[in-house]
Amino acid sequence: MRQLVGDWPAVEAGRQGDASIVRYLGEIGSARPVSAIAASPGEGGRFFYTPDLTGLNFVSGQGRLEMFLEDLLRAAEVSDPPAMAVQSEDIASLLPRFADENRLAILPQVAPKIWIGNRIRVAPHYDGKENVACCVAGRRRFTLFPPDQIGNLYPGPFELTPAGTPVSMVDLAEPDEEAHPRFAEAWRHAAQATLDPGDAIYIPYGWWHGVESLEPVSILVNYWWTQDVPDGLTSPYVGLLHALLTFKHLPPEQRDVWREMVNYYVFEQQGDPAAHLPDHAKGVLGPPSPALFAQMHEMIRQLMR
Structure with missing residues (x-):
């Protein structure tokens, strides 16, 4: 410019x-x-x-x-x-x-x-x-x-x-x-x-x-x-480090399974993964909000204990 x-x-x-x-x-x-x-x-x-x-x-x-x-x-x-x-x-x-x-x-x-x-x-x-x-x-x-x-x-x-x-x-x-x-x-x-x-x-x-x-x-x-990023969202860089921690060292056939999971749930390669669920049951797959992100942080803390 x-x-x-x-x-x-x-x-x-x-x-x-x-x-x-x-x-x-x-x-x-x-x-x-x-x-x-x-x-x-x-x-x-x-x-x-x-x-x-x-x-x-x-x-x-x-x-x-x-x-x-x-x-x-x-x-x-x-x-x-x-x-x-x-x-x-x-x-x-x-x-x-x-x-x-x-x-x-x-x-x-x-x-x-x-x-x-x-x-x-x-x-x-x-x-x-x-x-x-x-x-x-x-x-x-x-x-x-x-x-x-x-x-x-x-x-x-x-x-x-x-x-x-x-x-x-x-x-x-x-x-x-x-x-x-x-x-x-x-x-x-x-x-x-x-x-x-x-x-x-x-x-x-x-x-x-x-x-x-x-x-x-x-x-x-x-x-x-940053543009169109919901308030309270965790840095994608943190997510990348978590992915290295959890997926990188799995056996190849297990990584293939989780690649399909991530593509389905995260990158939505087959459309909205919660489209078939009623709104009250979508949980972490529901619309983004600070409350939802806080809930997910707490779930991760509980699972990593």
Whole structure:
């Protein structure tokens, strides 16, 4: 969405150069400390795992945003700087004046997040939310893959992740064809877009996306939201973990049975599984409500004792 936020004061400040956008944020002033991460110059800007997959290749800390921005400008003068980022900070509580001056009219009820850093690379990952990402300063390149390409993206561990959900183990800058031979098929389905300041991109629910920041000072504002999700519903990610716990290690013939059960009851591949029951007897198959979800939570707690 070219120039969706091209009239933002922050975007105009970004167009004037790195010092200008840093000065704009400094004049606004931050209301609280921020969390930041940094990786050594040898990582090439890639926030990822250590080679043995026992840790992450970056460190984290807290401090004032103004100090981080000063460090960002100093790093811009270094030929091989460390990778630096402030990620997913709530704008309303951090920069309330920024929130007032830079609004996205199409999503007035969605709380924006801000991402600030230098030339960094974020591995392809997915979010269980709809997403509109707006480029404020610098340029960013997005590479998107549809959800059905998960098997060709080689997801990493569940327990240790750079940002909360598994990420692709493939390095988009230098794919290892021997280690990840199916990635070539994923690449056939990929879409790329490079955003200039003022541009925005829509990333659909569950789509994998890798992000590269292409300038020494890069700022993004994004809007996450979920649509048509009933109140009180458990996160599907929690359900996925439960499915791994209960189904993955069954004998193959038993997994086949439960696949049919899940397809029937959950994904309703044969229509509404409770259509033949009177309303008073539908129970957990009835219409969604916070009370129903609370009842199901209690059933699960009882069964797992």
